[in-house]
Amino acid sequence: xxxxxxxxxxxxxxxxxxxxxxxxxxxxxxxxxxxxxxxxxxxxxxxxxxxxxxxxxxxxxxxxxxxxxxxxxxxxxxxxxxxxxxxxxxxxxxxxxxxxxxxxxxxxxxxxxxxxxxxxxxxxxxxxxxxxxxxxxxxxxxxxxxxxxxxxxxxxxxxxxxxxxxxxxxxxxxxxxxxxxxxxxxxxxxxxxxxxxxxxxxxxxxxxxxxxxxxxxxxxxxxxx
Amino acid sequence: xxxxxxxxxxxxxxxxxxxxxxxxxxxxxxxxxxxxxxxxxxxxxxxxxxxxxxxxxxxxxxxxxxxxxxxxxxxxxxxxxxxxxxxxxxxxxxxxxxxxxxxxxxxxxxxxxxxxxxxxxxxxxxxxxxxxxxxxxxxxxxxxxxxxxxxxxxxxxxxxxxxxxxxxxxxxxxxxxxxxxxxxxxxxxxxxxxxxxxxxxxxxxxxxxxxxxxxxxxxxxxxxxxxxxxxxxxxxxxxxxxxxxxxxxxxxxxxxxxxxxxxxxxxxxxxxxxxxxxxxxxxxxxxxxxxxxxxxxxxxxxxxxxxxxxxxxxxxxxxxxxxxxxxxxxxxxxxxxxxxxxxxxxxxxxxxxxxxxxxxxxxxxxxxxxxxxxxxxxxxxxxxxxxxxxxxxxxxxxxxxxxxxxxxxxxxxxxxxxxxxxxxxxxxxxxxxxxxxxxxxxxxxxxxxxxxxxxxxxxxxxxxxxxxxxxxxxxxxxxxxxxxxxxxxxxxxxxxxxxxxxxxxxx
Numbered sequence: 236x237x238x239x240x241x242x243x244x245x246x247x248x249x250x251x252x253x254x255x256x257x258x259x260x261x262x263x264x265x266x267x268x269x270x271x272x273x274x275x276x277x278x279x280x281x282x283x284x285x286x287x288x289x290x291x292x293x294x295x296x297x298x299x300x301x302x303x304x305x306x307x308x309x310x311x312x313x314x315x316x317x318x319x320x321x322x323x324x325x326x327x328x329x330x331x332x333x334x335x336x337x338x339x340x341x342x343x344x345x346x347x348x349x350x351x352x353x354x355x356x357x358x359x360x361x362x363x364x365x366x367x368x369x370x371x372x373x374x375x376x377x378x379x380x381x382x383x384x385x386x387x388x389x390x391x392x393x394x395x396x397x398x399x400x401x402x403x404x405x406x407x408x409x410x411x412x413x414x415x416x417x418x419x420x421x422x423x424x425x426x427x428x429x430x431x432x433x434x435x436x437x438x439x440x441x442x443x444x445x446x447x448x449x450x451x452x453x454x455x456x457x458x459x460x
Numbered sequence: 461x462x463x464x465x466x467x468x469x470x471x472x473x474x475x476x477x478x479x480x481x482x483x484x485x486x487x488x489x490x491x492x493x494x495x496x497x498x499x500x501x502x503x504x505x506x507x508x509x510x511x512x513x514x515x516x517x518x519x520x521x522x523x524x525x526x527x528x529x530x531x532x533x534x535x536x537x538x539x540x541x542x543x544x545x546x547x548x549x550x551x552x553x554x555x556x557x558x559x560x561x562x563x564x565x566x567x568x569x570x571x572x573x574x575x576x577x578x579x580x581x582x583x584x585x586x587x588x589x590x591x592x593x594x595x596x597x598x599x600x601x602x603x604x605x606x607x608x609x610x611x612x613x614x615x616x617x618x619x620x621x622x623x624x625x626x627x628x629x630x631x632x633x634x635x636x637x638x639x640x641x642x643x644x645x646x647x648x649x650x651x652x653x654x655x656x657x658x659x660x661x662x663x664x665x666x667x668x669x670x671x672x673x674x675x676x677x678x679x680x681x682x683x684x685x686x687x688x689x690x691x692x693x694x695x696x697x698x699x700x701x702x703x704x705x706x707x708x709x710x711x712x713x714x715x716x717x718x719x720x721x722x723x724x725x726x727x728x729x730x731x732x733x734x735x736x737x738x739x740x741x742x743x744x745x746x747x748x749x750x751x752x753x754x755x756x757x758x759x760x761x762x763x764x765x766x767x768x769x770x771x772x773x774x775x776x777x778x779x780x781x782x783x784x785x786x787x788x789x790x791x792x793x794x795x796x797x798x799x800x801x802x803x804x805x806x807x808x809x810x811x812x813x814x815x816x817x818x819x820x821x822x823x824x825x826x827x828x829x830x831x832x833x834x835x836x837x838x839x840x841x842x843x844x845x846x847x848x849x850x851x852x853x854x855x856x857x858x859x860x861x862x863x864x865x866x867x868x869x870x871x872x873x874x875x876x877x878x879x880x881x882x883x884x885x886x887x888x889x890x891x892x893x894x895x896x897x898x899x900x901x902x903x904x905x906x907x908x909x910x911x912x913x914x915x916x917x918x919x920x921x922x923x924x925x926x927x928x929x930x931x932x933x934x935x936x937x938x939x940x941x942x943x944x945x946x947x948x949x950x951x952x953x954x955x956x957x958x959x960x961x962x963x964x965x966x967x
Contacts, residue, residue: 266705269705272685451938
């Protein structure tokens, strides 16, 4: 029963919460959307934190996602498996180091400490636990890149098709199960934290014109007048 | 021809006394909030000096503005992919230490101190951390060179001058400076707008207002990617560390829209500031910003259109610019200074953002040295009169410095400006003191490329003009703009006093 609540119901609650509150915040409190960069207050340590963290976690998330979308491409010969597992571990370590720097910086630098909200602390703690668990799963339950395809992938697919099949994962070790719950906790945290900056990543900068001119009156109506 | 209107400005540096009244007026209205303490949308710098933030003109350090690479303009900061790659860490971003850490004093300690032998003191505490700090810098820390030779010596603009000129400038008895008030230039080709990546769906966190050319930030769209701070070569976009939004000079647009001069203009004690509309051809922005360094000033003059030319007027009307706006452009004092008389120059045009704030450079004091125990003006005649005509050659601040500051190194342009300013001075002295022979006056007018009428007009507008002649406030007709989008009556109920949103920090 508890398993069903945690893996059959909670994911939906988390996703609905993320969308509903996120959209509500977008329309009612858009001004609060920000990445809240603190680089202006401290620059040197941030480099060793922000860069490995962001690039590391992006690569890791991408690996999780790609395995979900193209599971067949992920089934590889054992020789390559070593490479995959080692690079996964290395990435997790890279990300952890970055996150460690970010956390220490927030604790150590008085200026940055000052601009850290309660939700920031909750978020960074959750992320730390989650990435740590991911690292330990990779370390202690080897060949995760393979068993992921036969446990988590069908489970996530069943979630996406609104027919949660929790039997794929309930027998997994508790560490792995906690890692899955952690993922949904982070999704639920999205609209309540600065994580919202992720959904506003400015891809359109790649093609938009450099200069932006905004008219208070539409130019067409002005021209015709 | 795509004619647009631009609210533009002229600052007459000969009249600036460096009193900082402008800065204080601005601070009281706009930046007296948490996170904005260090922001000086208007600041007054001592030049030669390092400025605010320190060494802002050094683009090897801050990477602001545009770069010309084989006739193509690109941001000095980074390309488009670079912007997204550097979004987690912007290597060229200044930190608060390049400005100063804002502070206050524990004034209550003056009253609460227990009785003792020592005077109680109010300790300075940081406005960021609330902890006691040692003050290492502050607003106008280098005001009047701050008692140090270092500020003038480290001025990035001095790289245009020769070793000897720099040496002369640093000799104590020749030490000289002038003031440079700075606000946002509301550029035609702004680097900040181009550098701002924000807007996953619709860009415009930073934008230029079409009707009047004021460059603004929308806090609803700003996501603190902070590229604007780097992109602006003048460092006139500031990052609010408390709200995670960038802020900048808004040219007091709420005041302009209701017919008032911006606060810093209104309060100016020396009546340094002029404001008016310029009409320009928006189709030529890229071409103008891409010319060679030495041609930049001329190109910028050329993009500004004659508001009396009937073709320009027709094109402006076709673009929806109202008759009242065209009338305002015809009366603009900025047009006279910049285009008609050609004595106002843009600040550091080599950044290629086409700044729309122009400066009349200060008349240079002549060189004087101590000789035989008394102060002697170089080149003074038998009567001891100041050498008016040769004051350019005998200037204490080298012309190369002024050329570096206002003409991207083009000495000829700056010299022309100075010849005309000197001619006006000689002409008016001859008129009022009557101690200069007519032949010398004529000689000065010819070398200044000006006439008696023009010299008189320059004098009149510079020294004798009224408030209305200083500030020709454009009819922005915001109320009419509103009519096209919402019912004015509804808008009236929405605007004014009512609920105001405070930026809440939500993680």
